[in-house]
Amino acid sequence: MMDQKQEMYEFVNRGDEHYMAHISIDSVIFGFHANQLKVLLVKIRHDDRWALPGGFVRKEETMEEAADRVLRERTGLNNIFLRQFHVFSDIHRSNTEKFLELMRSEGIEVKKNNWLTQRFISVGFYALVNYEDAIPSSNWDSEVCEWFDLQNVGELILDHNKIIESALETMRRQLNFQPIGYNLLPEKFTMPELQRLYETILGKTLDRRNFQRKMLGYGILDRLEERRKGGAHKAPYLYKFNLEQYQKALKEGLQGGW
Amino acid sequence: MMDQKQEMYEFVNRGDEHYMAHISIDSVIFGFHANQLKVLLVKIRHDDRWALPGGFVRKEETMEEAADRVLRERTGLNNIFLRQFHVFSDIHRSNTEKFLELMRSEGIEVKKNNWLTQRFISVGFYALVNYEDAIPSSNWDSEVCEWFDLQNVGELILDHNKIIESALETMRRQLNFQPIGYNLLPEKFTMPELQRLYETILGKTLDRRNFQRKMLGYGILDRLEERRKGGAHKAPYLYKFNLEQYQKALKEGLQGGW
Incomplete structure (x- = not known):
């Protein structure tokens, strides 16, 4: 077994034998919990800041395969449906100086024209996951993996x-044409909980009556016999998504404009 | 001035001094003419096949800047609003053998590990343009640039x-949520012409009455006093898009499901 420093040296100085130069991946994983939109972040070892779970593309992988592997390695999350949404290519987006400084402080020599000091474009992926299902873990190059409130x-x-921000805009735009919530809410939820999800993503409050009328009009919800127990007010009804109608709405679109 | 062969030699063997390795761009430019959906193709010099207008990314360019430049150089088209829609990354998508064969037949030496013999991912862009405005031209490495019927x-x-196919799918999906036609039709058009555009993109026929009712219901069309002149039947009304409502519908979405 290589020790950790040796492993890092190999990756830094010979990683381009296995990974494609210039191309990286970053994944924005959204969850929803306690009325907050969450995003999964990792703390990079040897840096005091946090980052999106991301990494590089092996020479024998597609972007999608790389995004799956990277997410699994960085977070322990498996079989999540990730979607590409944008390629980020500002020419000054990388920070070579910071990288070299970290390597110096680690005592790792970086040769001239090292692949990691060159320009990278990054392909952004995003996913909506059930917060309860996700068990963030970490691996050798990310010390900690945690859910953060988006704020x-x-x-x-x-x-x-x-x-x-760009992933959030993509999701907001989608909200105008497509239903959302299936992977973000628990199986059974109340109308106020669904409304709170929409409000959180949109970043604004919505009228309660309009919201309820519009949502019910879509025909994607089944109202259950059960009501939410507890609380001082009249117990609200529980709903779940009618998956057949939900899938149809995903395909055909909804009248939106929230 | 370098002669053409020298220019090609430089590009093939030293292009990676100016361009990013592993990353290319391909643009799908759609137009609509005579009831046909068209796509702009270029014939690559020294090859008997056609291709999407595409190329490489200079080290000091963003993807968007590269896509603009490549389209201008390859087709003479300027200031077209191109959108990224997908990154294509199958690991066998390039064809090194074919490339080497062409170079041999041109008498151009290709050194080992040449940048063009390595794997490329390609970022797909697409645009909808007014067929009448586009004047396809060509440049040094593409002999001819022409509109093709999509079929x-x-x-x-x-x-x-x-x-x-993927760009077309993106456009079909959009058709369920967003209006289309502003850049594809002439300023004034008849309802049958608009219907024909939808039918062409969707690849199926639509009911005339339903189509008209739905389109008028969107409130994005202004009916003009003029009618289309000529023809045996009763002259059909001319319409144009109400740009303000059209923009609003682009943002907020439409009830679709064609």
Whole structure:
């Protein structure tokens, strides 16, 4: 077994024998919990900042295969349906100086024209997952993997704040044409909980009556006999998605404009 | 001035001093004319097949800047709004043998590990343009640039047929949520002409009355006083898009499901 420093040296100085130069992947994994939209971040070893779970593309992998592997390695999450949404290619998006500084402080020699000091474009992927199902873990190059409230991500490395913002815009745009919630809410939920999800993604409040009328009009919800127990007010009804209608709405679109 | 062979030699053997390795761009430019959906193709010099207008990314360019430049150089088209839609990354999508064969027949030496013999991922862009405005031209490495009926593109190089199919799918999906036609139709058009555009993109016929009712229901069309002159039947009304409503519908979505 190589020790950790040796492993890092190999990756830094000979990684381009296995990985494609210039191309990386970053994944924005959204979850919803306690009325908050969450995003999964990793803390990179040897850096005090957080980052999106991301990495590089092996020479024998497609982008999709790489995105799956990277997410699994970085977070322990498996079999998540990731979608490509944008290629980020600002020419100053990388930060070579910061990288070299870290390597110096680690005592790892970086040869001239090292592949990691060159320009990278990054393909952004995103996914919506059930917060309850996800068990964030970590691996050798990311010390910690945690859910963050979207409002509290702080300053991330490189252009990762921008990548999250862009994924959020993609999701907001989708909300105008497609249903959302199947992977974000528990199986049974109340109308206020569904509304809170929409409001959180859109970043604005919605009228309660309009929301309920519109949502019920879509025909994608089944109202259950059960009601939510507990609480001071009249117990609200529980709903679940009618998966057949939900899938149809995903395909055919919905009248939106929230 | 370098002669053409020298220019090609430089590009093939030293292009990676100026261009990013592993990354290319391909653009699917759709137009609509005489009730046919058209796509713009170029014939690559020294090859008997056609291709999407595409190329490489200079080290100081973003993907978007590269896509603009490549389209201008290859087709003479300027200031077209191109959108990224997918990254194509099958590991066998390139065809090194074919490339080497062409170079041999041109008498151009290709050194080992040449950048063009390595794997490329390609970022697909697409655009909808007014067929009448586009004046296809060509440049040094593409002999001819022409509009093709979508049904008659034949077998293109590499995975370019697949890239067109994917762009078409993107457009079909959009058709369920967003209006289309502003850049594809002339300023004034009849309802049958608009219907024919939808039918062509969707690849199926639509009911005339339903189509008209739905389109008028969107509120994105202004009916003009003029009617289309000529023809045996009662002259049909002319319409144009109400740009303000059209923009609003682009943003907020439409009830679709064609």
